[in-house]
Amino acid sequence: MIGGELNDFRQRLRIEQPGQALYSLIERLYPICRSITGDGVRKTLSILSEHVPLEVHEVPSGTAVLDWTVPKEWNIRDAYVKDASGRRVIDFKQHNLHVVGYSVPVKARMSLSELRPRLYSLPKHPDWIPYRNSFYKEDWGFCLTHRALEKLEEGEYEVCIDSTLENGSLSYGELVLPGREQGEILISCHVCHPSLCNDNLSGNAVAIFLARYLAALPRRHTFRFLFLPVTIGAITWLALNEANLGRIRHGLVLTLLGDAGRVTYKKSRRGDSAVDRAAAYVLESSGDPHAIEEFFPYGYDERQFCSPGFDLPVGCLMRTPHGRFPEYHNSGDNLELVKSESLEDSLGKCLAILDVLEKDELLINLSPKGEPQLGRRGIFRSLAERNEQGLEMALLWVLNQCDGSRSLVEVAQRSGLPFAKIHDAAEVLKKHDLLGAAPQAQKSRGKQA
Ligand code: ZN
Numbered sequence: 146m147i148g149g150e151l152n153d154f155r156q157r158l159r160i161e162q163p164g165q166a167l168y169s170l171i172e173r174l175y176p177i178c179r180s181i182t183g184d185g186v187r188k189t190l191s192i193l194s195e196h197v198p199l200e201v202h203e204v205p206s207g208t209a210v211l212d213w214t215v216p217k218e219w220n221i222r223d224a225y226v227k228d229a230s231g232r233r234v235i236d237f238k239q240h241n242l243h244v245v246g247y248s249v250p251v252k253a254r255m256s257l258s259e260l261r262p263r264l265y266s267l268p269k270h271p272d273w274i275p276y277r278n279s280f281y282k283e284d285w286g287f288c289l290t291h292r293a294l295e296k297l298e299e300g301e302y303e304v305c306i307d308s309t310l311e312n313g314s315l316s317y318g319e320l321v322l323p324g325r326e327q328g329e330i331l332i333s334c335h336v337c338h339p340s341l342c343n344d345n346l347s348g349n350a351v352a353i354f355l356a357r358y359l360a361a362l363p364r365r366h367t368f369r370f371l372f373l374p375v376t377i378g379a380i381t382w383l384a385l386n387e388a389n390l391g392r393i394r395h396g397l398v399l400t401l402l403g404d405a406g407r408v409t410y411k412k413s414r415r416g417d418s419a420v421d422r423a424a425a426y427v428l429e430s431s432g433d434p435h436a437i438e439e440f441f442p443y444g445y446d447e448r449q450f451c452s453p454g455f456d457l458p459v460g461c462l463m464r465t466p467h468g469r470f471p472e473y474h475n476s477g478d479n480l481e482l483v484k485s486e487s488l489e490d491s492l493g494k495c496l497a498i499l500d501v502l503e504k505d506e507l508l509i510n511l512s513p514k515g516e517p518q519l520g521r522r523g524i525f526r527s528l529a530e531r532n533e534q535g536l537e538m539a540l541l542w543v544l545n546q547c548d549g550s551r552s553l554v555e556v557a558q559r560s561g562l563p564f565a566k567i568h569d570a571a572e573v574l575k576k577h578d579l580l581g582a583a584p585q586a587q588k589s590r591g592k593q594a
Pocket residue numbers: 338344474
């Protein structure tokens with residue numbers, strides 16, 4: 146089954162090389178200076194909107210959201226440090242990581258010793274510029290390579306940060322693709338990092354192409370895509386949508402999907418939700434190296450979705466987790482770190498997980514006392530006509546295991562048969578009224594939808 150979804154993706158969207166298409170989008174978004182608010186996020190959302198019609202929400206600065214407040218909006222035009230000869234020794238126009246994100250405006254002259262405490266570098270990786278922010282404390286600073294820092298000589302420097310930090314709004318993008326059912330699958334990613342590729346343009350690219358593909362398919366679930374500034378965006382969205390959170394049946398946070406490392410799935414806080422089972426099943430049956438990790442309360446916006454007051458069934462799909470690769474949060478996270486093959490592999494695994502979630506059901510054998518007589522119902526004959534190899538075994542597994550306590554993906558795991566076969570068998574049995582929705586599935590559907 147794994148891999149079939151990517152071929153369907155290629156055909157439906159007429160994209161021969163999905164990994165290359167994702168990479169090209171990342172290339173286009175890479176130069177933009179994003180932050181948790183401001184025109185960089187808007188520009189990014191407008192480029193993403195060329196693929197699917199995102200609704201862009203603007204939430205005013207000062208809005209109270211859960212325990213937080215939407216901050217002032219930050220925008221920047223230029224920033225530099227010039228030496229006595231007038232040469233830019235640090236230049237925002239060369240790389241937007243050079244300025245500490247959310248730096249307040251500055252225009253001053255100062256000595257190196259005065260400037261020095263505001264300069265950040267990475268002595269262990271002397272050719273990379275670190276990524277730093279001061280979102281919730283008014284401050285300023287510059288980031289530079291350690292090599293460049295060491296070359297700075299004593300003397301007077303001209304410092305300029307041409308930024309604004311004023312009342313404005315926080316922008317985020319949302320797309321809802323209605324399904325046959327109201328129950329939702331939430332796909333969330335962050336759009337607030339400046340020129341960094343894996344964290345998280347990779348997640349944005351995968352999410353937007355998933356949305357394009359799903360928009361072209363008949364859907365069981367309603368899909369909701371969120372493109373949020375990290376933390377404050379998720380908190381804002383949760384605060385504004387608290388009344389409707391009961392609709393969320395499954396969720397995935399997408400991040401770090403372009404590096405060459407193995408795929409990692411971090412479970413939801415619940416640890417046993419359907420998305421946890423679907424992701425584990427897809428990764429295990431892929432035959433590829435992978436890791437499945439228990440929930441921990443740091444990382445990305447799964448922290449907010451899985452906070453105890455919400456405890457939503459939301460996991461996080463990534464490759465190498467944050468902080469475990471040297472290029473994390475520095476200029477090494479660039480267009481060379483992300484690989485089109487990795488992006489394509491991540492996309493394929495997302496498609497497979499969503500396919501399982503779309504088809505997984507909690508069903509019950511309606512003739513559970515002894516095996517039902519399949520021959521009398523013409524089921525074997527129709528199988529022979531369809532030339533379905535191995536479906537007979539799948540029928541027996543489904544009939545035996547579907548007692549309302551195990552979903553189809555659990556039957557696939559237990560039987561060792563491909564999920565697609567188990568799903569086909571369930572469809573045959575439903576047609577012959579031998580299988581129906583488990584009472585608890587009906588109940589929870591009624592409550593959630
Ligand atoms: Zn990050």
